[in-house]
Amino acid sequence: MMIAPLGPPRHRLPAARLARPILFEALLEIALCTALTALPERWYFRLLDLRRCEPGAAEAAAPASEAVQAAVAVGRAIEAVGRRVGFRAVCLQRALAARRMLRRRGIASTVHFGLRRKGGQDRVRAGLGAHAWTTVGDVVVTGALPDLADYVVVGRYR
Secondary structure (H helix, E strand, O other): OOOOOOOOOOOOOOHHHHOOHHHHHHHHHHHHHHHHOOOOHHHHHHHOOOOEOOOOOOOOOOOOHHHHHHHHHHHHHHHHHHHHOOOOOOHHHHHHHHHHHHHHOOOOOEEEEEEEEEOOOOOOOOEEEEEEEEEEOOEEEEOOOOOHHHOEEEEEEO
């Protein structure tokens, strides 16, 4: 009796999808930042070495095109992993994870915290909406929203 050779298992991902270390790095960073943000704010700011920068402080220099491309790749990885993790990873955790990944690559980035008024004229339903996003120069790496210009920046950290 002859046994037919089996093909590759169907449950495995293609090799091209497995060879993406940036996605694994993004997963680890999002998990770490999610755990850190459970601590008091001053603790995780100190642990992540976040330092407040002045609103009028200009960027040191325009980032190189290679740095912008690497930042966009980091942002895509963070957003892709952030949508699929089994725990709550919102804009704050994503922005902090992107900053850590960019810092590891030697790319200067800024984490922005902003507020906007939610709702309409009805004071009962109105409230504040908070958002965090990361930029490299003028490029939004994580947290891009269609109404991002409606947010008033209350803090910038490098």
